[in-house]
Amino acid sequence: MSLRKQVQRGEHLIWLTGTALGGSLLMIAGLIAVIAVNGLGSFWPRPLVRLALTDGSVFLGEQVQSETIPDPDHPDHPKRDRIQLRVGNRDLLGFDFKWIDADRIGSRELPLAVWYVERREYGPLFGTPVAIKSGDREVAQGEEAAARLPELVARAAGDRAAVRRLEKDEIGDINHRIERARLELKRLDFEAHRAPARDLSKQRAALEQRTAAEKARYQVKQEELARLLDSVAGTFVTFRTADGTEKELRSLDIFRAYPANELGTVGRLRVYLSRLWAFLVEEPRESNTEGGIFPAIFGTVMMVMIMSVMVVPLGVLAALYLREYARQGPLVRLVRIAVNNLAGVPSIVFGVFGLGFFVYFVGGNIDRFFFPESLPAPTYGTGGILWASLTLALLTVPVVIVASEEALAAVPRSMREASLAMGATRFQTMLRVVLPAAAPGILTGLILAMARGAGEVAPLMLTGVVKLAPELPLDGHFPFFHLDRKFMHLGFHIYDVGFQSPNVEAAKPMVYTTAILLLLIVLLLNLTAIVVRNHLRKKYQTLAF
Amino acid sequence: METTVVDDSPVLRIRTAVRAREVVPQAEVAAQPAIRIQGLNLAYADNHVLHDITMEIEAERVTAFIGPSGCGKSTLLRCFNRMNDLIDGVRVWGDLSVMGLEVNGAQTDVIEVRRRVGMVFQKSNPFPKSIYENVVYGLRIAGIRDKPTLDAACERSLRSAALWDEVKDRLDQSGLGLSGGQMQRLCIARAIAVEPEIILMDEPCSALDPIATVKIEELIYELKEKYTIVIVTHNLQQAARVSDRTAFFWLGRLVEYGPTADLFTKPQDKLTEDYITGRFG
Numbered sequence: 127m128s129l130r131k132q133v134q135r136g137e138h139l140i141w142l143t144g145t146a147l148g149g150s151l152l153m154i155a156g157l158i159a160v161i162a163v164n165g166l167g168s169f170w171p172r173p174l175v176r177l178a179l180t181d182g183s184v185f186l187g188e189q190v191q192s193e194t195i196p197d198p199d200h201p202d203h204p205k206r207d208r209i210q211l212r213v214g215n216r217d218l219l220g221f222d223f224k225w226i227d228a229d230r231i232g233s234r235e236l237p238l239a240v241w242y243v244e245r246r247e248y249g250p251l252f253g254t255p256v257a258i259k260s261g262d263r264e265v266a267q268g269e270e271a272a273a274r275l276p277e278l279v280a281r282a283a284g285d286r287a288a289v290r291r292l293e294k295d296e297i298g299d300i301n302h303r304i305e306r307a308r309l310e311l312k313r314l315d316f317e318a319h320r321a322p323a324r325d326l327s328k329q330r331a332a333l334e335q336r337t338a339a340e341k342a343r344y345q346v347k348q349e350e351l352a353r354l355l356d357s358v359a360g361t362f363v364t365f366r367t368a369d370g371t372e373k374e375l376r377s378l379d380i381f382r383a384y385p386a387n388e389l390g391t392v393g394r395l396r397v398y399l400s401r402l403w404a405f406l407v408e409e410p411r412e413s414n415t416e417g418g419i420f421p422a423i424f425g426t427v428m429m430v431m432i433m434s435v436m437v438v439p440l441g442v443l444a445a446l447y448l449r450e451y452a453r454q455g456p457l458v459r460l461v462r463i464a465v466n467n468l469a470g471v472p473s474i475v476f477g478v479f480g481l482g483f484f485v486y487f488v489g490g491n492i493d494r495f496f497f498p499e500s501l502p503a504p505t506y507g508t509g510g511i512l513w514a515s516l517t518l519a520l521l522t523v524p525v526v527i528v529a530s531e532e533a534l535a536a537v538p539r540s541m542r543e544a545s546l547a548m549g550a551t552r553f554q555t556m557l558r559v560v561l562p563a564a565a566p567g568i569l570t571g572l573i574l575a576m577a578r579g580a581g582e583v584a585p586l587m588l589t590g591v592v593k594l595a596p597e598l599p600l601d602g603h604f605p606f607f608h609l610d611r612k613f614m615h616l617g618f619h620i621y622d623v624g625f626q627s628p629n630v631e632a633a634k635p636m637v638y639t640t641a642i643l644l645l646l647i648v649l650l651l652n653l654t655a656i657v658v659r660n661h662l663r664k665k666y667q668t669l670a671f
Numbered sequence: 672m673e674t675t676v677v678d679d680s681p682v683l684r685i686r687t688a689v690r691a692r693e694v695v696p697q698a699e700v701a702a703q704p705a706i707r708i709q710g711l712n713l714a715y716a717d718n719h720v721l722h723d724i725t726m727e728i729e730a731e732r733v734t735a736f737i738g739p740s741g742c743g744k745s746t747l748l749r750c751f752n753r754m755n756d757l758i759d760g761v762r763v764w765g766d767l768s769v770m771g772l773e774v775n776g777a778q779t780d781v782i783e784v785r786r787r788v789g790m791v792f793q794k795s796n797p798f799p800k801s802i803y804e805n806v807v808y809g810l811r812i813a814g815i816r817d818k819p820t821l822d823a824a825c826e827r828s829l830r831s832a833a834l835w836d837e838v839k840d841r842l843d844q845s846g847l848g849l850s851g852g853q854m855q856r857l858c859i860a861r862a863i864a865v866e867p868e869i870i871l872m873d874e875p876c877s878a879l880d881p882i883a884t885v886k887i888e889e890l891i892y893e894l895k896e897k898y899t900i901v902i903v904t905h906n907l908q909q910a911a912r913v914s915d916r917t918a919f920f921w922l923g924r925l926v927e928y929g930p931t932a933d934l935f936t937k938p939q940d941k942l943t944e945d946y947i948t949g950r951f952g
Contacts, residue, residue, distance in 0.1 A: 540794055541796055543796070544792065545808070546757065547752060547792075548812065548865065549812065549865070550808075550812045558811075559798055
């Protein structure tokens with residue numbers, strides 16, 4: 127067949143389009159694979175290698191990577207190998223990672239009886255447990271100490287939970303109540319200023335009494351906490367590191383310990399899963415480079431939900447007006463173009479707007495009228511999850527408007543006519559026929575909006591996201607939803623851990639794992655919306671006219 | 672299960688109430704034609720579609736509108752329940768009264784006109800709801816919530832539309848799961864659930880196969896006992912089979928109107944004769 131004929135038949139177009147699609151898929155799959163391998167692999171317990179260098183120094187650690195670099199000293203052999211070792215023990219060595227040239231390595235072995243210890247501070251410790259001390263008394267030595275270590279770690283976890291319960295829940299509750307009473311007292315001051323004639327001494331006395339009672343309870347709990355700490359904090363474990371230094375650790379500070387080179391596959395899998403679980407449900411430690419990211423997951427999901435609750439009514443109402451009520455003319459066309467272009471405004475601009483309008487103007491005025499007692503400390507006049515969600519709602523509303531408008535336009539005219547011919551008003555027709563039939567399309571808009579909103583970071587940095595939020599925006603204290611609170615977010619967490627961390631090398635796996643988690647959460651939120659949409663579609667499916 | 676028509680149903684009460692508001696006494700309504708058209712004109716922007724239509728449509732009869740495409744027969748039909756309001760820039764002038772009610776009056780309640788004049792469209796258009804909800808839609812929007820009333824109306828309408836036996840076991844299933852003919856009968860059931868006085872049918876069988884068409888035609892034959900039916904059709908045999916009177920339109924004008932038998936056997940107008948003998952159209 128001649129080339130001309132082939133071109134006419136469009137054979138080359140099939141190849142072109144197929145290649146384009148294949149290329150896109152390959153890039154996306156590659157991206158996801160890189161994130162997944164680097165992220166999920168980082169929890170796998172690797173063997174601890176002991177390297178004796180030719181200069182006599184000894185290092186024990188996990189081999190992170192190896193690479194080949196050019197060697198300026200040997201032009202004949204322009205390449206040499208080096209490996210990166212995570213040596214841990216930052217408090218003793220002053221560094222966490224070390225590059226070692228391959229030709230300087232004297233011997234290499236996998237020693238038994240070396241433990242990987244995750245602790246509260248200074249990153250992991252690699253060493254051999256040599257002694258366990260309770261108070262001043264030594265209770266175990268050598269191999270017996272190693273044998274008793276797992277039990278000790280498990281008990282430490284229980285003790286930490288007990289301390290935390292006392293500290294955060296019980297004493298936290300009391301603090302919360304004292305603060306509330308303080309604010310109420312202050313409000314009484316305002317009241318007295320406004321209406322000097324009123325006698326407020328009774329309320330004042332009641333509040334002061336309440337405060338005193340809470341303070342007494344606070345004392346009791348503090349003493350209880352001190353006693354608890356005394357009873358659990360007295361156990362110490364001594365480790366000997368590769369270079370012979372001894373380090374004493376309080377058992378309470380040990381989070382996880384395992385003999386890295388003695389684990390079988392099942393043992394490794396157990397460590398892996400327990401790390402993965404801890405990553406999902408725990409709070410971050412060590413300026414976010416260790417521990418879990420639960421607050422960030424929670425903040426992300428809650429923010430996306432609040433955003434969805436705000437953006438759908440706003441977008442659908444706007445679309446209804448544009449499509450159903452507005453007289454179609456140049457003005458409506460102009461509005462439509464403007465709405466479409468709004469989707470192209472850089473998100474940081476929305477962030478600046480959110481900061482200026484929501485935080486300073488709206489939030490500032492809310493504070494002035496409703497929370498004058500806590501000023502100058504702002505309540506709503508500072509970044510918070512509500513303002514961040516509203517800013518994102520504004521950012522994503524064009525998507526919802528466009529999708530809703532298209533969904534409304536796709537409702538067949540015959541359907542509206544049927545309803546109107548039955549004597550329904552336009553409003554009834556819209557409510558009972560048009561909106562249900564358009565619901566799947568509107569949900570498509572929401573899905574797009576959620577995907578965009580969940581991944582957005584820049585506007586959040588101005589409107590309420592923080593590196594570490596001590597409290598979740600949803601808890602057991604009245605009124606349960608604390609929309610004024612700052613929150614953590616996975617996207618911001620990636621930026622923070624990856625670029626603002628003091629120990630970038632140690633934080634690298636965290637960046638990947640957080641990224642894959644963000645992907646998974648967006649996927650999960652979208653899947654939920656897709657399931658709802660398919661359900662609606664089945665219910666309200668219209669004929670193909 | 673046997674049902675009897677409940678005479679004191681809220682639907683009937685609504686209808687009676689609507690009638691009682693009329694200035695014209697009941698007896699006179701019955702004696703009047705169902706629809707009286709006097710010099711009716713219609714234009715879209717500068718396109719004059721209907722020219723001086725004058726005719727009377729008898730109550731409890733089937734009247735067929737025939738004519739070539741674009742002759743204005745559907746437009747005229749849609750004047751009867753003011754469905755043309757939905758199109759921007761439509762002007763209507765002349766007199767049109769349905770059951771004594773001035774349709775185009777400034778004070779006329781369009782909703783009321785549409786409740787009294789039901790409509791069945793060319794393409795069946797059930798709502799994406801259950802069969803039950805489709806049938807009781809008109810009652811629901813009228814504010815009726817009483818379950819027994821809705822149930823009774825549903826069964827009565829489906830029986831009248833000869834659909835009850837086919838769907839009685841799956842009333843909660845989507846109306847869109849029915850066959851084409853069943854869907855069209857569902858639309859008829861939906862229209863008669865609110866007990867209108869007139870049913871307008873805009874080419875109700877044009878998208879149906881011959882068997883479904885026969886069923887609808889039989890249904891029309893039964894329905895004319897109670898309702899005034901106006902049907903627009905392209906199928907001359909159908910017009911001849913189902914209608915009592917036939918009107919032939921050409922280029923927006925009423926050319927000939929008379930008893931169906933007369934119009935088909937001895938047309939008075941040359942145009943009518945040409946059309947029914949298939950010389951054009």
